[in-house]
Amino acid sequence: MAFVRVKRVYGGEYAYLVENSWTNKGVRQKVGKYLGRVYRPEKAKSEGLGAFLGANELGKHIASSEFGKIAADLIRLELHNHNAKEANVNIEECRVKDGKGKEIAIAMNNGFLCSHTLKKLLEYKPEEDYSGYRLADLMTAAGIAPEPEVFIEIYGKFKAKEEATAAKKFEFYY
Numbered sequence: 001m002a003f004v005r006v007k008r009v010y011g012g013e014y015a016y017l018v019e020n021s022w023t024n025k026g027v028r029q030k031v032g033k034y035l036g037r038v039y040r041p042e043k044a045k046s047e048g049l050g051a052f053l054g055a056n057e058l059g060k061h062i063a064s065s066e067f068g069k070i071a072a073d074l075i076r077l078e079l080h081n082h083n084a085k086e087a088n089v090n091i092e093e094c095r096v097k098d099g100k101g102k103e104i105a106i107a108m109n110n111g112f113l114c115s116h117t118l119k120k121l122l123e124y125k126p127e128e129d130y131s132g133y134r135l136a137d138l139m140t141a142a143g144i145a146p147e148p149e150v151f152i153e154i155y156g157k158f159k160a161k162e163e164a165t166a167a168k169k170f171e172f173y174y
Contacts (some may be wrong), residue, residue, distance in 0.1 A: 004112045004141070005029070006038055006104065013038035016103035017116055035114045036096075036103035041082040043108070052077045062153045064125050068153055071121055073145050075113065082108050094119040108143030118141040126158035 005018040015035040021028050024093060050058040062070060079087060079151045087106055088097045096114050098104045104112035122139045129135055132155045139146065146154070 002032055004114070004117070005031075006107075009026055013040075015112055015114060016166075033116070034103075035105045035112070035116055037098070037104050038107055038112070039084070039086060039098070040107045041084040041086075043081055045081045046081045047077065048147055049073065049077055049080055052080060058150065060154055062150070063119070064155055067124060067126075067154075067158060068122055070146075071124075072148055074139070075142070078113070078144055079106075084115065087113075089118070091112070091118070091122070093120075094122060103117065107139075109145040111139075111141050111143030113143045126155075132159070151163070 002017050002019045006013050007014050007016060008014075010069055017032040017035055017040050018029045021030055035073075049060075050056075053061065055061040065073075066092070075089060077090070078084075079089065084106055086098050087104065088099065089095070090097075094115055096106065097105055097119055103115055104110040111117070117138070121142045121144075124135060124138055132151075135155055136151070139151070
């Protein structure tokens with residue numbers, strides 16, 4: 001599984017997608033691709049998703065929204081909480097760039113929001129995630145840290161939809 005590695009070059013930090021491989025000489029890392037310069041905005045606020053959206057009934061908002069919309073809301077919330085004004089995040093194109101149009105990786109909450117992690121998060125398929133671990137891993141990798149009850153609500157919604165679809169597949173008629 002690939003992960004983000006930060007390298008310091010001439011005082012600047014740069015993110016790379018790397019993968020470990022085992023050889024006779026031990027573990028080796030293979031660089032997959034360059035992800036961009038690393039920006040580390042300080043967390044300035046701890047506003048929750050409901051307050052950020054102005055949604056009185058967050059459960060209803062989550063229940064009526066598709067995953068892409070919810071993910072976009074969570075990303076906007078994290079950028080807002082970190083005052084990451086230098087970031088231009090384009091959800092439709094899965095791009096994270098700075099004001100000059102260069103790819104960047106934003107370090108937030110022990111993860112990195114970059115074009116790669118954004119794309120992986122938006123490609124999430126609940127039907128392939130039986131435990132919620134994949135969703136949690138993708139959010140963590142992208143630097144998104146939702147409140148626990150928000151995560152449970154999101155995963156529960158998509159898991160229930162997937163279970164209903166599976167039940168329809170196996171209906172028996174007598």
